[in-house]
Structures are given as structure tokens and as C-alpha cells.
Amino acid sequence: MTANPPGYRYGDAQLARSPITLDDLELLKQTVLFGDDDVRALRRAGDLLEGRTEEVLDVWYGYVGAHPHLVRYFSTPAGEPIPAYLGRVRARFSQWILDVCRRPLDQDWLDYQHEIALRHTRAKKNQTDGADSVPEIPLRYMIAFVFPITATIRPFLEGGGAGAEEVDAMHAAWFKAVTLHATVWAHPYAPERF
Numbered sequence: 450m451t452a453n454p455p456g457y458r459y460g461d462a463q464l465a466r467s468p469i470t471l472d473d474l475e476l477l478k479q480t481v482l483f484g485d486d487d488v489r490a491l492r493r494a495g496d497l498l499e500g501r502t503e504e505v506l507d508v509w510y511g512y513v514g515a516h517p518h519l520v521r522y523f524s525t526p527a528g529e530p531i532p533a534y535l536g537r538v539r540a541r542f543s544q545w546i547l548d549v550c551r552r553p554l555d556q557d558w559l560d561y562q563h564e565i566a567l568r569h570t571r572a573k574k575n576q577t578d579g580a581d582s583v584p585e586i587p588l589r590y591m592i593a594f595v596f597p598i599t600a601t602i603r604p605f606l607e608g609g610g611a612g613a614e615e616v617d618a619m620h621a622a623w624f625k626a627v628t629l630h631a632t633v634w635a636h637p638y639a640p641e642r643f
Contacts, residue, residue, distance in 0.1 A: 454540030456577040459548065459561045467559035468640065469633055474559060477632055483554075487622035494619040495550030497609035498602075502543040508601050510539065522586045534580040549626050559633065566634040588638040595631050599624045 458464055478484075498505065513519045514530075523538065524530045545565075552558050567573040569586045599620075606619045636643045 454544050455537045457541050457544055458564060459544075459552070460557045461561075464560045464564050465567075467556075467563035467633070467636075469559055469563070469636060469643070471556060471559070474554060474629075474633075477629055478554065481625045481628050483622075483625045483629065486618065487625055490615075490618040490622035491550040491626060493611070493615065494602075494606055494623060495547055497606055497611065497619075498546055498550060501605055502546045505546055505602065505605055506539055506543055509542070509598065510535070512597055512601070519590065522583055522590075523580075524583070525581055526583055531580055531582060534575075534578050534582060537578045549623065549630065554629070562630060562633045563636065565630075566637045569634065570637045572637060588635060591634055591638075592631055595624075595627050598627050 513523070517528075520530055521528060523535050564573075568577055569591060571585045574585050575582050602623055603616070603620050606616050606623075611619065
């Protein structure tokens with residue numbers, strides 16, 4: 450894993466406790482059919498993605514950059530992209546790829562996912578990086594981004610020498626894990642209905 454990207458606070462005891470309980474998380478895991486086989490498949494995916502996260506991010510940043518309605522969330526209110534902001538987020542995004550594959554789904558995970566969620570809302574957007582950007586990323590894009598993040602990871606899993614069945618297992622586990630992330634990130638947008 451990379452060494453402490455700017456603003457990366459996984460495991461920080463000072464983070465607010467997630468309002469989502471471990472029991473809630475267990476039910477979400479059951480809902481997306483996430484089990485021990487997925488944990489193993491993600492660990493293997495992490496081995497294949499180690500050292501390649503920048504390549505993955507080139508694809509993802511290219512996708513975001515090609516869509517003005519998405520890049521605006523990393524831009525000034527006037528619409529000018531903020532390179533320093535994009536760079537700081539990129540460093541954390543690189544770490545997130547490995548965290549998806551390697552972090553246990555426990556209280557530390559819940560607490561940091563809550564922090565990430567808040568950083569996409571008016572509660573904390575822009576604060577971590579001191580950015581002068583728009584105040585919130587709409588929930589619709591948080592959910593819709595699950596597909597491109599999932600679809601574009603497959604070629605990186607295929608390129609590591611794994612067989613087709615193993616690639617399918619890693620890809621399915623990645624999809625489930627990203628869905629879990631996006632689901633818990635939705636909490637601050639509608640806490641009373643979560």
C-alpha cells in the first residue's frame with residue numbers, strides 16, 4: 450500500500466464513528482452475496498493491482514476528464530479544473546483501490562467509509578484538500594460511478610496471468626465490494642432513510 454497519501458485517515462481514532470453498525474454491514478454483505486470467497490478473490494486482485502494503480506487511475510481520470518459534468522466536481526465554481534485537488538484525490542484513490550482489495554470490513558473500515566462519504570457532501574467537501582470547488586457531488590453520480598469503476602477494472606485483472614474463472618471471481622468480488630462502498634457512502638445523503 451502507498452505511504453500515507455495526503456488526507457488519508459484510515460484507522461485514525463479521531464474519525465467520527467460510522468452511524469452504520471457492524472450488524473447493518475453484515476446484512477448489506479448478505480444482500481450483495483459477499484462472502485469469504487470474495488475476500489480471497491479480492492486479495493488476489495490486490496496482488497495483481499499492486500504497482501498498477503496509476504494505470505487504473507489513468508483510465509478513470511481519462512473517463513472523468515472526458516465528461517465535463519463529472520470533472521466539474523474537481524473544478525472551481527467557475528469550471529476551471531484544480532490540478533492540485535485532482536492530484537491529492539488521485540493519491541487517495543490509488544490507495545482506495547488497494548484498500549478495496551485488502552482491508553477487512555470492520556469498524557475501522559466503516560468509520561473511514563463514513564469519512565469518505567462526508568467528503569463528497571456539503572458536510573466536508575473540499576475541506577480535506579483546502580479546495581475551492583463546488584460544494585457537493587450529487588448522490589446520483591456516486592451510485593452511477595459503480596459501473597465504470599467495475600467495468601474498467603476487468604482488463605487489469607485479466608492482464609495478470611489468472612485464468613478466466615479466477616478473473617470472473619475477482620471481478621464479481623470487486624463489483625460487490627464497490628457496491629458496498631457506494632451503499633455506505635449514500636448514508637449522509639439520506640440518513641433518516643438509510
